[in-house]
Amino acid sequence: MSSSSSSSSSSSSSSSSESESEPPTGICLIPSLPDDVALNCLARIPRPYHPVLSLVSKPIHSLFSSPHFYHARFLLNSTQHHLYLTLRSCASTLLWFTLHRTPSRILLVPFPSQPSPAIGSAYAVLGSTIYVIGGSINDVPSSHIWLLDCRFHRWRRGPSMRVGREFAATGVVDGKIYVIGGCVADNWARSANWAEVLDPASEKWERVASPAEVREKWMHASAVVDGKVYAMADRGGIALDPRCGAWESVGTELDLGWRGRACVVDDILYCYDYLGKIKGFDVKSGVWKELKGLHKGLPRFLCGATMADLGGKLVVVWECGGGNGKDMDIWCAEIQVSKKNGELWGEVDWFQKVLSVPKGSSIVHCSSVAL
Template sequence: MDQTVERSPNAQRGFRVQAPLVDSVSCYCKVDSGLKTVAGARKFVPGSKLCIQPDINPRAHKTKSSRRERTRFQLPLLPGLPDDLAIACLIRVPRVEHNNLRLVCKRWNRLLAGNYFYSLRKSLGMAEEWVYVLKRDRDGRISWHAFDPTYQLWQPLPPVPAEYSEALGFGCAVLSGCHLYLFGGKDPLKGSIRRVIFYSARTNKWHRAPDMLRKRHFFGSCVINNCLYVAGGECEGIRRTLRSVEVYDPNKNRWSFVADMNTGMVPFIGVVYDGKWYLKGLGSHREVLSEAYIPETNTWTPISDGMVAGWRNPSISMDGKLFALDCRDGCKLRVYDEITNSWKKFIDSKLHLGSSRSLEAAALVPLNGKLCIIRNNMSLSLVDVSSPDKQVETNPHLWENIAGKGHIRTIFTNLWSSIAGRGLKSHIVHCQVLQA
């Protein structure tokens, strides 16, 4: 701080230091943030007790420069470590503890709420995959939980938004590996809707997305090149089935129409295989139809080959092969052979569970490089489809049932599993895998 020196009338008294006239806005900020303490200020301002101008309200003037100054002295993420090393430690914390990490402090919460933390986990191969199951309970309402395969536990999640708590015929898909989208469907009171919401596995919260261009329910959907495609279905008030197809691009954050299908359809099975989107469903006259969409040419082609003839739900395309179940409880798998244009037996677990509704296989998803089978009673099986020549008897890890291990960990999950097993009206609606 500059000082003004005046010559005293009495030269023998020496010099007298006079505090200069300063701007009241900058006075407190300079003394407090620059010198940090009043003791430090007294070294440069003789005779001052609190500030050069004691009538300044210290809370009245907080400029952007003062805020920037404070950020320079913020506490480290981990005491005694630079932030880059602290982040290297935090990204190694298991995903199940991430909600607790957010509660430690504001800096940790901001770190885990951003994309950098999880992008770093993904690039270093530390991202964990969880299975997310949406289920319609006996009362007709939608509930959902996430399965952690590392600890084999079902984890609680924030409730499904009210608009989808009782919806029928809605779609479900995953974009960017960590965003689970719910779209379209039929509300019991409002009818067909075009609303779109998504859940982020990184923030553990639900968010809104742009609505679809057309109201529809019981339609087909898929993801190609991280774009969401929706085709066919029904719309309340229109007696015929829909032919329209639309696509959502998350980078542009908007929907747009693409080529219509040749005929209207209510799909009951679909899969992306060999760069094409295959759909099989019922037409307006209840006849079975099948078409394939080619994204490169934006065209639809009718198909009637051996793949469609023996195609059963659920199915999945994984490692360049098309798999489907061969029995009700999902203990047998088939694979499509392009050479013979037919389905062949692939692998048998040799341990069949039964044919009840609760044991029926509802979905196939890829999980940590293996094929995961999910049944209505929330039991899971992992199948290593990379080595089908090995016998199940000699390799127990080829077909592994991980169902009951997680449910006996807590009273809640154990009770929930028992209820799900008895309730024939309870069934899985959608199943997806999210990374974080």
């Protein structure tokens, strides 16, 4: 769920990185230009134009479907952040979408969900991959991990956790994925592995030592701020500092003010409260502040609000009743956030309806991925 930054190279093995760094040769991407120069040019073009450009020639079409191309974009710092959204339909089916932008339209485009979808999965983003962690299948917590390669929208199984979990807290720190709670510590295995960490390079989970007094907590939200994994629980939130292995209380101010799903933008944790306000919490000062400047740009109440850090901008997705009474609309807003004179200010770049779904559907999660 976290939005902490990490390089895409951290999520792949050394052999994979080496193969991705080797540019394709001899395919004549652009006549009269060497392929390495053509690749350098094409990798700088914004991703929304790729579908049209892929029609120009077979070599360009093949390039856009190649890991070499995305590795070049990463090296050239040409990646763009893209929003991924998970919905649960009224029939309890899990639906996946990505926000697609063209010069004239912004809409959510569907693509196939993972096999064996679960209820209460946790999410983490590492490089160009979304990790879907655990969840309940037929009311049994699962240890399974599914990996979505967002470059090509391909799913594959990841390394299973040591114990099954649902509604766990997650966070990415220094290229590793930490998972906290989501299981009943009623035997040795679940107590010892109440917190785990995945090293994507070795694809192995290792236990993270945790004090016995925190293992009775059930998580409802999580985020990474300043290198610490914050896990909000039913009775008092906790924070893990992976670099020293220390656990600590999050403090009363954060504990009382954090409501619902949240995200972190520029070290400020944002959430949406029951009074219809977007608030930001500065962990260093320990103070909540209202995000000002939105009263003219957004509706007062945003049902089911979910947030993500989209390349330094705050994106909010929410549910709204459809006009015919049978549908539910999904709306999205992109907000520039900044600090001015000690206050938090937001300016809405745009907001609009991006999808209509049958009534009874609900937003599960949204993630930001750099591609």
